[in-house]
Amino acid sequence: MGILEKISEIEKEIARTQKNKATEYHLGLLKAKLAKYRAQLLEPSKSASSKGEGFDVMKSGDARVALIGFPSVGKSTFLSLMTSTASEAASYEFTTLTCIPGVIEYKGANIQLLDLPGIIEGAAQGKGRGRQVIAVARTADVVIMMLDATKGEVQRSLLEKELESVGIRLNKHKPNIYFKPKKGGGISFNSTVTLTQCSEKLVQLILHEYKIFNAEVLFREDCSPDEFIDVIVGNRVYMPCLYVYNKIDQISMEEVDRLARKPNSVVISCGMKLNLDYLLEMLWEYLALTCIYTKKRGQRPDFTDAIILRKGASVEHVGLEDLWACGKRSHIAQLQSPLPTALHCATVSVTTRGPHSRGNCWMPPPGSPSSFM
């Protein structure tokens, strides 16, 4: 049996298994198996890499935003509106066949916006350019999931499922579970909260499924088996996602109102240029960037040249090397220690430190002295 068949068998079994106390372990195990096979799907296959058709677009600017959506929802129209790059838009599906980068300039920051080919159901398993598109989405700081307001909710849940299946977790934080594999000593299990979804026995079963027999596990949150599996597997990406309903010029006011009230959602019309400013504000919030403007004594701050900092590390982490690395050398002289602790940046770090500084610093647990690496 191939992996896809195995996955579909397990999915079917999960679907037909009633959810109750008696089936809890069985379901937990099935989910562990499912996650294992999906991980294998993610491993780059030889045939795919030999085609060499990845969308290698250089990261640039202070943050990266990927446009994900079904064909013809208006992704390219949006890119052409918001940036000075023109991306071909047309009324037929799959107009865009590659990754097209543009830059949004906002509050002194350069936000790289990536237009991508439309994706459809089955994308994660390689349909169309699905895999490449999703690979780019993984590298983003925020995903904009663009939806056609006239098409209902199906598209949204289908795409969520695609991204979910390859380990992208939308608008969720990393489960607060301490997990450390050990050389010996069996499994030590503890929790600081009452657990309603997992138990010691289930945790052990899941670990055994992954051939882990020695480990330290500490639940600091009432997590589900799925979340625990995410922690074991480890290569999950926790990504803020903004759901953008485009083409609201085509639907009734009542419908617009309903969509606009959904969590993490913004309604727009590229065609009539409606609500685009608000979308930008929301995007800025989701990127969680902070601007620092430096000023010389006796002069006004230079608002044209901000140092863009990201939520996720304390101000002590913003060292001179960081400023050096992000190319704002002119600021170094002005930002010497003592560092300006009054900047109201309890959690800041430089965004452009390199490829590894991305993604890990979104929503640190409150009060934690999180580093951004």
Ligand SMILES: Nc1nc2c(ncn2[C@@H]2O[C@H](COP(=O)(O)OP(=O)(O)OP(=O)(O)O)[C@@H](O)[C@H]2O)c(=O)[nH]1
């Ligand atoms: N009515 C209406 N039409 C729009 C709006 N935005 C885009 N369109 C139209 O929708 C069609 C598809 O737009 P594209 O920008 O090509 O869509 P896309 O998502 O990039 O499509 P693919 O590249 O094929 O995946 C075009 O005919 C656009 O003119 C809008 O706000 N309202």
Ligand SMILES: [K+]
């Ligand atoms: K199109």
Ligand SMILES: [Mg+2]
């Ligand atoms: Mg397009």
